[in-house]
Amino acid sequence: MHATLDGDAVRVDPPGRERFYDSRGYGRPDGNALDLAPVEAAHLLFRGDLESVDGMGFRAFLAATDCTLPFLVYKDLRDRGFYLSPAREGWADGADAPGTGAAGEASETDFVVFPRGKGPWDGAVEYRVRVLGERETLRAAALADADTLAVVDEESELTYLAVERPELTGESADDLPTGVSAALLADRAVLWDPPRDLYARTFYGQPLDGRDADGALQCSLVEAAYLAERGAIRVDAGREGVVERGRAVEGERFDRRLAVYRALRGAGVVPKTGFKFGADFRTYATVRSVEELGHSEHLVRVVARDHAFTPRDLALDVRLAHGVRKRMVFALADADGEVDWLSVGRLTP
Amino acid sequence: MHATLDGDAVRVDPPGRERFYDSRGYGRPDGNALDLAPVEAAHLLFRGDLESVDGMGFRAFLAATDCTLPFLVYKDLRDRGFYLSPAREGWADGADAPGTGAAGEASETDFVVFPRGKGPWDGAVEYRVRVLGERETLRAAALADADTLAVVDEESELTYLAVERPELTGESADDLPTGVSAALLADRAVLWDPPRDLYARTFYGQPLDGRDADGALQCSLVEAAYLAERGAIRVDAGREGVVERGRAVEGERFDRRLAVYRALRGAGVVPKTGFKFGADFRTYATVRSVEELGHSEHLVRVVARDHAFTPRDLALDVRLAHGVRKRMVFALADADGEVDWLSVGRLTP
Structure with a gap:
């Protein structure tokens, strides 16, 4: 199947949509063609489902697009049985699902992960994942906006962290004396x-x-x-x-x-x-x-x-x-x- | 018993030695009199064994000598059944025991703690304790010289840490390929x-x-x-x-x-x-x-x-x-x- 790198998307000619989107949730359809994010194309190359992009195999493509970290997370989540979409302006349909206001803000969410058994066409979101290298730092404000962090350590192992906004309340006695x-x-x-x-x-x-x-x-x-x-x-x-x-x-x-x-x-x-x-x-x-x-x-x-x-x-x-x-x-x-x-x-x- | 604060020592008139040193390991004898470090005097005041020093009871003495942190550690170790001596130039006899070169260096050891059942007259040392408030810092070089740290946290609870110089060796295979x-x-x-x-x-x-x-x-x-x-x-x-x-x-x-x-x-x-x-x-x-x-x-x-x-x-x-x-x-x-x-x-x- 013919695939070309166009700016920061990989265009797959028809029947790219049928082959990769309809049943497996890769990319964003455009008629019967399909636009893939680099990390999605890298995964298809890695699996051998796509032979090359502009003549590049997996190794060359990874080196050319510098998407190693997101690739490791994307692959891991696919291996765990999830469909997921890169969260880019207008890319992830699931991003507009109820209660998912932060989607599309590429700076804060890297992947929108759908519930197991669901895909980008179902409008439900399980995790909003932000990819973080071990040596990057995260401002408190950014942590507050995060839902799920996927940290890639220096040996490429992954740690997932869930961020929540708890209420701390209790019922302890607090009668105080005076002076x-x-x-x-x-x-x-x-x-x-x-x-x-x-x-x-x-x-x-x-x-x-x-x-x-x-x-x-x-x-x-x-x-x-x-x-x-x-x-x-x-x-x-x-x-x-x-x-x-x-x-x-x-x-x-x-x-x-x-x-x-x-x-x-x-x-x-x-x-x-x-x-x-x-x-x-x-x-x-x-x-x-x-x-x-x-x-x-x-x-x-x-x-x-x-x-x-x-x-x-x-x-x-x-x-x-x-x-x-x-x-x-x-x-x-x-x-x-x-x-x-x-x-x-x-x-x- | 008559006790007076003289510089940074508390002088107890005879029979101070017999009463506090011979059987219980407080202070440094001087004939039949006894010199106590402030923290030792504070402990005797706290226990009611000494009534006052220059008219000061426990509370006033603690406030006047500002030895709260070492007092908490001294008291805890006494409660645990140890005899111990403040490590001051020429004070702790046990400090000259074999293998105890660091004693007397007041900057690094605060207390020389004797083995349970032993006292300053036995020449054996169990721990050399450095007292550290929660908010003090410790340079790596000072940590390397330490034997035992007694950290007093802000709520006055104690944590003891033992410092050792381990050897890290193993027998893992390390045959490497070339190029x-x-x-x-x-x-x-x-x-x-x-x-x-x-x-x-x-x-x-x-x-x-x-x-x-x-x-x-x-x-x-x-x-x-x-x-x-x-x-x-x-x-x-x-x-x-x-x-x-x-x-x-x-x-x-x-x-x-x-x-x-x-x-x-x-x-x-x-x-x-x-x-x-x-x-x-x-x-x-x-x-x-x-x-x-x-x-x-x-x-x-x-x-x-x-x-x-x-x-x-x-x-x-x-x-x-x-x-x-x-x-x-x-x-x-x-x-x-x-x-x-x-x-x-x-x-x-």
Whole structure:
């Protein structure tokens, strides 16, 4: 069958449509002819279904069109039994299916993947895949717009990540005392005589003596700043003094973490340090008492809105969270209090 | 008992020695009197064994001496049944015990911890502990000098990490072919007609078609650069062309990673990408054939010699490695080929 490279499309003469589109979902039909994206043509060349494009076999075509990364993802998804279309202006019909507003924005979606057994003619979409090389970075805003990431690592193995926008809500108790005296010590605050419930019921702080839950309570600066702004504790330096200490030890990151802490507590969720998991917080949705503490559900990493994610760091966080049966959540935060939540998890298409 | 703060030591009048040193290992005796480090005095005040120092009780003393972080670690180790001494010039007798050269270097060791049931008078050392706040960083050189890290997180929980200098050696096959043709494609190399053993026996590359181990092989740029310098593959751009491509996509980090790759292969160890674990490499000590591949033993992260570790990143790496039953190893590398290995793992004293 005659195929020619024309700009960034491969034109297949009739009966290209019948042979490759109607039954197998390649390309975009134009009468009985067919326009293929380079990656589709590469796949047909690789399989031997197309002999050559302008005289180029698979190897030469791959070198000429530089579509190695998308090819690896396209091939993998085909191998898994999916039909898929490159998401290019006006290409993927399925792109106009309900609830699929982001399609056609080539910069954000590379492939529109149809449900198994469906094709571009069915108007349903299973995944919108963005292809990412291991060494590319992804801005937080772009991650927020993503649905599925297909990361190609340096040895050409693929990792799929699903991006979601979770709601973090809970039903934890948060009745606070008023004006409990607290002292700033180094980068923490100590409440020498806290009301018992502050730790035992609402899970603020950590007893100075682990064996004595009724004794002095250490709070992190984030906890202390939040408790001070709620009027629950009284520090000589005031709420501002705590925040200043926080900024002194971790810069403006402190403001972002405080914004996230406040948003979580406001939603009935208890955030505690996620240090042992390399995260900012681990969270508990429903704390009634520390003695009956359940499993924490999320790991939260706080990032600035202009944060650039590297696929490797994403892989690390997601893998760790998976290993400890928690969901990895990124909190995109301004210092002024706005927080957006993104969860990222492993996906097997 | 009368105790006074004198500079940075607390002087306890006789019978201070008998009461606190002889049976419980606090302080440094001076005749029948005793000199305590502030953290030791704080612990005695906390326990109520000492009533006051210059009229200060525990709270006031902690605020005045600013030894909160070391106090938390000191207390935890005492609670775990250890005797320990602050490592200060001339303080810890145990510091002069055999094989304990680093003692007394206050900048690197905070506490010398004696084996359970032993004390400062026995001349044996179990751990040399460096106390680290969650937000402090640790230079690679300082990590290399460390024995045990006690990290105090923002909520005052402790994580102990053991630092070791592992040897990475293996017995993997590494017979290479000569002059196999390879093509550079984007940020990888493809060998269209590789000898079968290159993948199947020596585990280079990744088959382009996962189901066809005899077909084309994709290699990472690191693999390709190493194979080119060994003369195993021939690339149009030469070995230098591969290295240049590597530098173009990841800067001088590429040279460091290549140095580590070379060192591992040279030691009979097979490095493969550690991307899914957020690391540079996972390693196999003994590869005879890909079909009988065992479990990979190490995760290797390559860092520059002046890298500053943050405790949180350390915690993340160590936790992940532990979860997948591998040892976390940091490769401190120069671009010129020198590599030092450091492994970091969780420790329960």
